[in-house]
Amino acid sequence: MDMTCHVCGYTANYLKFDYLCKNGCPACGESDMRLCPACGTRCVFSRSESLEDEELKMRELSVRLAGMVRSQDTQVMAEAKNLLEQLHEINRRWNIQALNQFLKERQHDLFPE
Numbered sequence: 338m339d340m341t342c343h344v345c346g347y348t349a350n351y352l353k354f355d356y357l358c359k360n361g362c363p364a365c366g367e368s369d370m371r372l373c374p375a376c377g378t379r380c381v382f383s384r385s386e387s388l389e390d391e392e393l394k395m396r397e398l399s400v401r402l403a404g405m406v407r408s409q410d411t412q413v414m415a416e417a418k419n420l421l422e423q424l425h426e427i428n429r430r431w432n433i434q435a436l437n438q439f440l441k442e443r444q445h446d447l448f449p450e
Contacts, residue, residue, distance in 0.1 A: 338391065340371065340382050347375035351382050391427055398424050399439065407447050417447045 340351040354371035360381055368383040402420040405413070421444055428436050 342373040342376060342378055342380050344378040345373065345376040347373055354380060395427055402443055
């Protein structure tokens with residue numbers, strides 16, 4: 338799950354932002370206070386808000402991955418590997434069996450070794 342600093346605009350996986358403490362309350366939704374690695378600003382990471390965007394992100398990444406073909410171009414294959422890794426990580430939270438099957442098939446098609 339990505340997070341963006343509201344001050345400098347730095348965007349990366351939320352784990353790149355150092356964890357400081359829990360924030361909020363169970364009724365409002367769980368969130369973390371995290372430190373931007375680029376500028377040191379304290380940023381709030383809301384898990385519930387990030388999950389809302391993740392469904393759309395899964396679709397976008399899946400469409401990109403579905404359109405990829407095996408290539409000798411190392412950049413193309415690196416992008417395919419990155420898409421597979423991102424979707425696998427997302428699906429660890431969602432546990433969608435059809436997505437899991439799709440990822441296995443695409444990995445076999447793109448990286449048959």
